[in-house]
Amino acid sequence: MSTETSAPAPKAVDRAAYQAELDGLRIREKAYTREGDAIAAARRRLPMVEVDAGAPLIGPSGQVTLLDAFEGRTQLIAYFQMWHADHPAAEQCEGCTFFNSQVRELSYLHSRDVTYATLCQGPYEESVRYRDFMGWDVPWYSARESIDTLMAGRGPFMLACYLRQGERVFETYWTTGRGVEAMDQTYGLLDRTAYGRQEPWEDSPAGWPRISGNYMSADGRPTAQWPRLRAGHSDDLEAAGQHS
Numbered sequence: 477m478s479t480e481t482s483a484p485a486p487k488a489v490d491r492a493a494y495q496a497e498l499d500g501l502r503i504r505e506k507a508y509t510r511e512g513d514a515i516a517a518a519r520r521r522l523p524m525v526e527v528d529a530g531a532p533l534i535g536p537s538g539q540v541t542l543l544d545a546f547e548g549r550t551q552l553i554a555y556f557q558m559w560h561a562d563h564p565a566a567e568q569c570e571g572c573t574f575f576n577s578q579v580r581e582l583s584y585l586h587s588r589d590v591t592y593a594t595l596c597q598g599p600y601e602e603s604v605r606y607r608d609f610m611g612w613d614v615p616w617y618s619a620r621e622s623i624d625t626l627m628a629g630r631g632p633f634m635l636a637c638y639l640r641q642g643e644r645v646f647e648t649y650w651t652t653g654r655g656v657e658a659m660d661q662t663y664g665l666l667d668r669t670a671y672g673r674q675e676p677w678e679d680s681p682a683g684w685p686r687i688s689g690n691y692m693s694a695d696g697r698p699t700a701q702w703p704r705l706r707a708g709h710s711d712d713l714e715a716a717g718q719h720s
Contacts, residue, residue: 533618543645553593570698578659579659591615
């Protein structure tokens with residue numbers, strides 16, 4: 477991006493004028509926050525639907541169930557990672573990589589009796605190598621045998637919440653598309669900058685910088701893969717049956 481002084485930029489004003497504009501925006505921001513709180517309250521009052529607690533998953537110790545993925549906690553948040561079978565790391569889903577790579581510290585969820593896990597749509601041995609290459613330490617399961625039951629034709633980018641009552645499991649919420657931005661802090665930070673996300677659909681002043689092409693990838697692979705490669709991590713997934 478250009479750093480020249482001729483690059484498009486907001487109008488420069490004195491601090492009093494700047495603060496007056498910001499104070500006006502702050503009213504809208506606070507209304508947005510309160511509306512988000514109200515929506516969350518409505519979300520907590522949704523009904524729930526029972527799902528198969530015995531739906532098979534494959535994890536590091538072999539076959540387990542959806543109930544096992546709770547790790548003994550009361551609630552489970554599960555992200556359904558897309559998987560392109562027999563494709564190299566560079567060709568795996570850039571959107572799933574973008575969102576899942578931002579879920580890191582899980583202790584705060586655990587303190588609320590909530591488990592987070594990735595339920596990958598591909599085979600375990602093949603897909604867990606991708607998780608390891610990316611340096612993720614979230615619980616990872618293959619849900620390939622249960623995708624039709626758990627996703628029921630929904631997606632892509634599906635995030636689902638479950639509640640356990642004894643040995644029974646209930647789905648309480650799910651979202652796809654931009655709803656999975658709940659997993660992300662990058663967009664929230666970019667939305668507060670002068671140039672925003674720089675995506676084509678955004679309402680920005682004329683001349684503002686825009687990202688061309690796929691904004692979640694760079695030079696032919698998901699953006700988050702490049703730091704791993706520069707650090708010397710191998711993305712060779714041949715041992716998992718993928719092509720080099």
